[in-house]
Amino acid sequence: MNDKTSDIENAVSVHNVYKNYGDVEALRDLSLDFPRGQLTSLLGPSGCGKTTLLKIIAGLLRANSGEITVNGQPVAGPGPDRAFVFQDFALLPWANVIRNVAFGLELRGVDRSEREAIAEKYIGDVGLKGFEKSYPHELSGGMRQRVGLARALSVDSQVLLMDEPFSAVDEQTRRKFQEDLLKLVKNESKTFIFVTHSIEEAVYVSDQVAILLPRPSRVSEIIRPEGFRHKDANSIRRDPEYLDIVDRIWASLRTYVE
């Protein structure tokens, strides 16, 4: 990107967004800024509109009103500056892993040998080496999810929109992915928007956690877990501030669960 856009502090801003599905009011007057180079998680009860917000930012859905900008430009549709990781993976069942991972690049017109080389790298990164020629139905849920992750990473977009990207992987892999994600945020100047159901996960990986209220959804609270960011991966989970924030979020969310 050129200098002008990277001057803007927020990679993505959402202002006064309303979204209705017919009679269902999903988002009401929602505003939230996503600082550049940071990871923001959206945390909230099921059905509160997290996917809806993510898809609006992706340009896949139109808000009824409100302003959404990416790098200062209003969003008119999907663009190469954003990549989406789908909650239900959205893999092509008739294509093998390498074609699925390279599919984003294929659509962007990258030629075959080049895109397969890139895909190969990300397949390795998500731990699927050796499965390049497998088809989605031959993979477990967690492996499929990783294919979707590799596909989004391989297009090298500035903003990554991740809809519960670790929901189907086992706990060990999940922890490893969380650590990888932290490294990714640190090393690449990408902006991550991350939907999760797990409070621990949100606090562990996020620079900022936005807590959404149940439908019609607004941001009820923004928490910035900063004190332990510099610590190494293992000691974060035992950090008192980390545990504190987890408790605080749980306290404000539990009213909606009951």
Added chain:
Amino acid sequence: MKLFGYQLPAMSSLILWGLLWEIVGQLELTFFLPPLSAIFSTLMEISTTSVFLKALADTGYAFFIGTSSAIAIGIPVGILMGKSRFLDELLLPWVNMFLSAPLTALVPVLMVLFGFGMKAIIITTALFAIWIIVLNSRAGVMQINRSLVEMAHSFGASPKDAFFKIYFWAALPEILGGVRIGFIRAVKGVIIGQLLISIVGFGALFELYSSNFLMKHFWAVLIVLFAIAFTIAEFLAHLERKVEYYASRR
């Protein structure tokens, strides 16, 4: 098929019916049913005659052009209907009407419009095949996983990319099912065309043999037709099974 717990070889029901036919034929109960063995020897006799080969070529030509155009038009139209609500509402009533309409009754109109030649026969053939192809392609697209469409969209797929890389493949199992049934209907269409429009091809042979009560010849041609239709249908069913592995997991 299973009988008393034994797995019978494929198509054993055909063999059974063939045997029954042979017996009834040998009993000479009716001129309508000559013995199957006699029909086959007639088939051997006529299958090398130039009349038969010409009929086969004529019928094959009309069938091939008719079904190809039904596929070439039917699949894209069906996919577009599945994609666009507007096109769907515009076209669906017509497709449904033609699907259930007695197309044979339309043949005279086609003759007026397109003359008494090959053209009208080809169009009749295509008309018999196309509607089910349209409807199945449409159904295939309708059940497509919305996420796949969104995914392609999010990575910047052009409408052309979405059509050829998502919609077509996602609907392929249904499309093949439609093509299979369309082919079977086209067999009917081509013969009806050849009987009603201009007496050529297999239609002419049927006409000739049945009006002269040459039942052995009549059945021989019918069996050839059945064998061709059966082979095509089995081949398409085989393709369908090949793509089914992902159809069930969409």
